[in-house]
Amino acid sequence: MRRKLLSFLLAATMVTGCIGLTGCGNKDAADADSAAQSSDAGSENAGEDAVANLIKSTKDTVKLTVWASEEDQDLTKSLLDKFQKEYSDVKFNIQLGKESESKTKDDILKDVDAAPDVFAFADDQINELVKAGALQEVVADYTYDVKSENVAGSIEAATVDDKLYAYPMTADNGYFMFYDSSVFSEDDVKTLDGMVAAAKKAGKKIAIEASNAWYFYSFFKGAGYDLSLNEDGSNTCDWNGDGATDVAQAIIDLYKSGIVVNLNDAATVTGIKDGTVAAAVNGTWNAKAASKAWKKNYSACKLPTFTVAGKQVQMASFSGCKLVGVNPRSKFVGWSMLLAEYLTNYDAQVERFNQRELGPSNIKASESDEVQSNKAIAALASQAEFAAPQRVGNNYWSPVETLGKKLADGNPKGTDLQKLLDNAVAGITAPVEDSAK
Structure with missing residues (x-):
């Protein structure tokens, strides 16, 4: 060697x-x-x-x-x-x-x-x-x-x-979709449209925490918009660029369905246990709760696509180790x-x-039959090509959490979507010193 x-x-x-x-x-x-x-x-x-x-x-x-x-x-x-x-x-x-x-x-x-x-x-x-x-x-x-x-x-x-x-210890600190296969078929989970239809028929919910900036990243990054960390700790972000209002409207429409719900981790686990939640965008830390609740019907996959201006867009994610x-x-x-x-x-x-x-993260260990047969780990592996390491400055989190909550709530004040995105991006890209004010 x-x-x-x-x-x-x-x-x-x-x-x-x-x-x-x-x-x-x-x-x-x-x-x-x-x-x-x-x-x-x-x-x-x-x-x-x-x-x-x-x-x-x-x-x-x-x-x-x-x-x-x-x-x-x-x-x-x-x-x-x-x-x-x-x-x-x-x-x-x-x-x-x-x-x-x-x-x-x-x-x-x-x-x-x-x-x-x-x-x-x-x-x-x-x-x-x-x-x-x-x-x-x-x-x-x-x-x-x-x-x-x-x-x-x-x-x-x-x-x-x-x-x-540093020395890699794990390669699983990301998120994916886990679901109850008695509610969703393998075809259903390919798209959020398919999942919403199946969940509505079964009287179930799909948990995606839009007010959590870590998960919310999936929508705009998946639609092709960029976010990056600058050397001084500030961010570069174009989530208010051409066509970005279509992404915002798509998010509003998803949550207006009443099927996709903005639940945090604790509420998601509660919903899984009481039978109201049949699918969630989440990570390995809550996969055990889902597996215990759904038993043989527990399954997992990469994140689905969602509809933006009539086109299917693959949801992205942060990867983590x-x-x-x-x-x-x-x-x-x-x-x-x-x-x-x-x-x-x-x-x-x-x-x-x-x-x-x-x-x-060890290649040989990750290729073992035991690891490969783990549904959550396999789902993360499938999502890997659509994932990127989390490299954002501190000014990213609060503006995105605010934006995510407003969109999940249906933009209740009726704010012009371009203005909503402009305000969010202004906060995300603010100079580093502004974060202390």
Whole structure:
């Protein structure tokens, strides 16, 4: 296997801005640098040499702090125990803390120096973490080649300015359609028109949370309108361009049917359980509730098309991954990188799927029969070609939530649709400093 170990000392110097890693308090800096140099000749045993050098050069107790979500505590603890047994020649003191992947960035940026050595986070936080110097570039592959063993989308999500800054852990943080197959046929779920007709006949609802900007993205992006993040953290958006009012009207028409309903996650699950909701645009986190309620009738697919000005348009989506990062200020950067690899390697991702049904980013793991037979994961895979990583500035969320709610409510004040979109885009594309006002 190809081992790409660049000069760790040089790279870490660039990331932390220190003259040398030892000057930053990194006790295993020399070990990591030695590991990098051991692979310069492209030896097949480079990875083994890197680990051996790290072990040989470690004299003190390796003290590490790791953050994982509350749901991932048991699995992470098990993996940490196995990691310490595998490297039993070294004495470890590893502390495991609880932290939601959705909040990691906010808490780390309060004090990067006090942040954990290794931590899990959602990929949409990566730009701000890199900008703050809170992520160590992945310049060393100790036990496997991170780039070649994970799906391309997860590597893209872990990359900033062509540099890899994190280790992909899952590739399932997106959304799709799950449905009750006793209500909808496979042909019905190809289009929202077909789904609305079938649901109306059965007296059921279809939950799509228009007032959630994450889901609402599906409509305008699917219709060919763009949204992108600028270097200064502001957004570029053309959702008020030519023909965009047709998209807005299409959304109004969908919700006016009374069949497509604007429900949040909690209300969606309640509706599934009480039998009123027979389909939902949602993610793996609620797929279990749907599977339990609909039993053998539970099914899932990519997002359907919807009608815009008489034409069928494929709904788009945000794709997402969960990543593991390493703090460049860690006193044990080399060990932190090795542990990050361990927590995200093939075996760990298989175990994470087995225990929590989280979709692997590891290519081999994602191609297993068990993963492929999981309906939610298969639906995400089908949606992948219509999905894009979530890269938006903070000014995106509030204006879009407001727009989505107004359209789902049928534009009750009768505001001119072009004006409605112009106002939303003005908020989305506002200069970054405006977000603090």
